[in-house]
Structures are given as C-alpha cells and as structure tokens.
Amino acid sequence: MDFMSRSRPTVADLRAIKGKRQLTMLRVMTLEEAEAAERADVDIVSIPPELMLDPRYRDAAPSLFSMPGENFFDIGTADDFVRWSFKMVKASADAVYCSASIATIKRMADEAIPVIGHVGLIPSRRTWTGGWKAVGKTADSALAMLEQVRQLEAAGAVGAEIEVVPVEVAEAISQRTSLFMISMGSGTGCDAQYLFAEDVLGANRGHMPRHSKVYRNFAAEYDRLQTERIAAFSEFVADVNSTAYPEDRHVVRMDPAELDIFLQRVDGA
Incomplete structure (x- = not known):
C-alpha cells in the first residue's frame, strides 16, 4: 500500500x-x-x-x-x-x-x-x-x-x-x-x-x-504565554480598580426618553 x-x-x-x-x-x-x-x-x-x-x-x-x-x-x-x-x-x-x-x-x-x-x-x-x-x-x-x-x-x-x-x-x-x-x-x-x-x-x-x-521548545513557549496571561489579568484588575474598564464601547445605553419614563415609574413606585 x-x-x-x-x-x-x-x-x-x-x-x-x-x-x-x-x-x-x-x-x-x-x-x-x-x-x-x-x-x-x-x-x-x-x-x-x-x-x-x-x-x-x-x-x-x-x-x-x-x-x-x-x-x-x-x-x-x-x-x-x-x-x-x-x-x-x-x-x-x-x-x-x-x-x-x-x-x-x-x-x-x-x-x-x-x-x-x-x-x-x-x-x-x-x-x-x-x-x-x-x-x-x-x-x-x-x-x-x-x-x-x-x-x-x-x-x-x-x-x-x-x-x-x-x-x-x-x-x-x-x-x-x-x-x-x-x-x-x-x-x-x-x-x-x-x-x-x-x-x-x-x-x-x-x-x-x-x-x-x-x-x-514548547516549555519555553508555555512559560512565555503564562507570563503574558498573568500580565493580561493584572491589567484587567488595574483597569477595573481605576474605572478604565468598562469604557462606553463595552456597554449598551438606553434611549434617554425611555430612561426618563423608567426612572419616573421607579420613583413613583
């Protein structure tokens, strides 16, 4: 064969x-x-x-x-x-x-x-x-x-x-x-x-x-990736602590008119 x-x-x-x-x-x-x-x-x-x-x-x-x-x-x-x-x-x-x-x-x-x-x-x-x-x-x-x-x-x-x-x-x-x-x-x-x-x-x-x-040498590559992983997680923690995350592009906002109605009803309740 x-x-x-x-x-x-x-x-x-x-x-x-x-x-x-x-x-x-x-x-x-x-x-x-x-x-x-x-x-x-x-x-x-x-x-x-x-x-x-x-x-x-x-x-x-x-x-x-x-x-x-x-x-x-x-x-x-x-x-x-x-x-x-x-x-x-x-x-x-x-x-x-x-x-x-x-x-x-x-x-x-x-x-x-x-x-x-x-x-x-x-x-x-x-x-x-x-x-x-x-x-x-x-x-x-x-x-x-x-x-x-x-x-x-x-x-x-x-x-x-x-x-x-x-x-x-x-x-x-x-x-x-x-x-x-x-x-x-x-x-x-x-x-x-x-x-x-x-x-x-x-x-x-x-x-x-x-x-x-x-x-x-995958072991060295895994070490490099772990270092990068820790760095990325640390940056995320720092961003949350400093309010750098989330930015406006990461969230959804409500139409202002609908927000007014919602808040009036919540306050009224």
Missing part, C-alpha cells in the same frame, strides 16, 4: 509492510496534536480512549491508524476489556493497546479485535524487571522476551510495542515474529518508531527518556 495516498491503513496493510520500511508513531493527547500528526503524514498514533470517543476526532485525523490505550488496572477484567475494546472499535479505532495478561489479549483477539501488546520495559509492570531500565540485556532475559512475543503471537495479537530493549535483541525478535513490532527506544530493526508528542515538542518538564528527541 502507498501510505502517501493518506487513505487510512488497515491491520492487513501493516502486516504487508512489515520488514520493508519503518512507519512513524506518536502518542498524542489532544485534537490539535492529532490534526498536526495527520498533516505531518505520521502513520500511527496512540491516543487516550476519551479522544477516540470524541466525535470530532476523525474530522481532525481521518487517515491516522489510531490505537487507544489504557493501563490494564484502569479497565479491569478480561470481560471489561472486551466491552471496552468493542466501544473503541465502534468509535473507529484501528487497534487497541493492551498490557494486560495473555489470557485477556486472547479474549479480545478471539472477538477479532486487533490488539497491540507490550514487551520489554512495561511501565505498569516495571517492578518485575528492575524499574526504569533496559530489559533484555542478558541472553536469558532476551530469550524470555522472545517467549513473551511468541505467546502474544499465539494469543492472536497483531503487534507489540517493544520498549527500551537492546537494538540487537529487538531486531532479532522482529525478524522472528509475524507481529508488527513498534520500537520505543529499541532501535531501527523494528517496524515503527514511536515517540511521545510531549517529548517531540519539548513540553515535558520532567525526566527526558534516553530515546526521546526534542524538536521544539
């Missing part, structure tokens, strides 16, 4: 392009970011479920392969996930992200829901792999990760995010699975490169992950 045509890709399209070139993926949080991703020819986006349910979303992002995701503890049991995923697909989701159990992923896949799993550094499960650090740096841990990928494959998942994994391991796994592998900090041997929009835009004021790349 020619992705430059900007028709929305399907799961079959992603599978067909596997191993031929890398696609681009962003985590976007707002309609404005989704529209910017659309106009910038980004291929895939991960989005909050509430954005997927916004009736304006597809007007802003008609051709983005869109994948809503939520932490598994925010959704619940496998049955809850199935109901949630039906709701997402009905709202035009192209796949759903799920870091829950293999059994939960299989439940959704059995209902023909395209599911993207997660291996490597999984934030919600980082205590099992030693916290915020790379996963798969030893042969044993790399083999264990390959087994997780094979389990996802057997469960019916269509892809997996592979996060902060040595590039050699990520490439070797990607070459040995039919899953569409999405690299977050795991090198170019996978099928898509994934970054968070807040990192790309320089809006993240906290820790910057090793794999992030900042292309703009």
Whole structure:
C-alpha cells in the first residue's frame, strides 16, 4: 500500500509492510496534536480512549491508524476489556493497546479485535524487571522476551510495542515474529518508531527518556504565554480598580426618553 495516498491503513496493510520500511508513531493527547500528526503524514498514533470517543476526532485525523490505550488496572477484567475494546472499535479505532495478561489479549483477539501488546520495559509492570531500565540485556532475559512475543503471537495479537530493549535483541525478535513490532527506544530493526508528542515538542518538564528527541521548545513557549496571561489579568484588575474598564464601547445605553419614563415609574413606585 502507498501510505502517501493518506487513505487510512488497515491491520492487513501493516502486516504487508512489515520488514520493508519503518512507519512513524506518536502518542498524542489532544485534537490539535492529532490534526498536526495527520498533516505531518505520521502513520500511527496512540491516543487516550476519551479522544477516540470524541466525535470530532476523525474530522481532525481521518487517515491516522489510531490505537487507544489504557493501563490494564484502569479497565479491569478480561470481560471489561472486551466491552471496552468493542466501544473503541465502534468509535473507529484501528487497534487497541493492551498490557494486560495473555489470557485477556486472547479474549479480545478471539472477538477479532486487533490488539497491540507490550514487551520489554512495561511501565505498569516495571517492578518485575528492575524499574526504569533496559530489559533484555542478558541472553536469558532476551530469550524470555522472545517467549513473551511468541505467546502474544499465539494469543492472536497483531503487534507489540517493544520498549527500551537492546537494538540487537529487538531486531532479532522482529525478524522472528509475524507481529508488527513498534520500537520505543529499541532501535531501527523494528517496524515503527514511536515517540511521545510531549517529548517531540519539548513540553515535558520532567525526566527526558534516553530515546526521546526534542524538536521544539514548547516549555519555553508555555512559560512565555503564562507570563503574558498573568500580565493580561493584572491589567484587567488595574483597569477595573481605576474605572478604565468598562469604557462606553463595552456597554449598551438606553434611549434617554425611555430612561426618563423608567426612572419616573421607579420613583413613583
């Protein structure tokens, strides 16, 4: 498929392009970011479920392969996930992200829901792999990760995010699975490169992950806008205190004759 045509890709399209070139993926949080991703020819986006349910979303992002995701503890049991995923697909989701159990992923896949799993550094499960650090740096841990990928494959998942994994391991796994592998900090041997929009835009004021790349400085712009916001509010307060606001152009006046009648009646009453 020619992705430059900007028709929305399907799961079959992603599978067909596997191993031929890398696609681009962003985590976007707002309609404005989704529209910017659309106009910038980004291929895939991960989005909050509430954005997927916004009736304006597809007007802003008609051709983005869109994948809503939520932490598994925010959704619940496998049955809850199935109901949630039906709701997402009905709202035009192209796949759903799920870091829950293999059994939960299989439940959704059995209902023909395209599911993207997660291996490597999984934030919600980082205590099992030693916290915020790379996963798969030893042969044993790399083999264990390959087994997780094979389990996802057997469960019916269509892809997996592979996060902060040595590039050699990520490439070797990607070459040995039919899953569409999405690299977050795991090198170019996978099928898509994934970054968070807040990192790309320089809006993240906290820790910057090793794999992030900042292309703009929105934090400085937000600071400038906040300074301007405070200044504008302060000027408004000063104008009210000095009676400079409201001016005559900001109010409506009554016809003098009608005003006289009104005041006579009020005084008479």
